[in-house]
Amino acid sequence: MSTAIALGANLGDPIATLTAVRPRLAAAVRAWAGASRDDPGSSRHPPLRWSPLFRTAPVGGPPGQPPYVNAVLLTSLPPTADPMALLLALQRLEAAFDRRRQERWGPRSLDLDLLWCGGHRCESAALWLPHPRWQQRAFVLAPLAALMPEVVPPGAEKSVAELLAAVSGREDAEPAPERLAPRPGWPE
Secondary structure (H helix, E strand, C coil): CEEEEEEEECCCCHHHHHHHHHHHHHHHHHHHHHHHCCCCCCCCCCCEEECCCEEECCCCCCCCCCCEEEEEEEEECCCCCCHHHHHHHHHHHHHHCCCCCCCCCCCCCCEEEEEEECCCCEECCCCEECCCCHHHCHHHHHHHHHHCCCCCCCCCCCCHHHHHHHHHCCCCCCCCCEECCCECCECC
């Protein structure tokens, strides 16, 4: 079982923001996974798989936004995982990076979305799992495809590569995400 988190930013220096949040996000995910294990004192950390960075066009929201930089983090799922605890940890990180929720799909200093958390299903005002729109967004699918193109994730009926091809082939398709070169702090 896996957990997927989408990362994005388009205010300030998005690459610097994502590079700065990376070690803090890794620590938060490992703390969440450790707290979710049957043996909280376990020093075993779940593996973390980071996608490359992608420059993407803004989707929805107000016109004139700068491009986003997006990535995805995948990790294994502890058997007793609590997705709400992870969501709260993600929201604390967003707040630490001055995230303000003023306008739907508006520009943001940092956006961390829980895409799925194993087979957990939830539809509430606070948390919807799997995320309701991840399969329709090239800015999520391109980073996922860089990590796991042939995998059919929870809640999907097609592989990530097939989903990306379908989204990219639509008449109203957003511009293709641009894979960025590796850099210090983000070697993928």
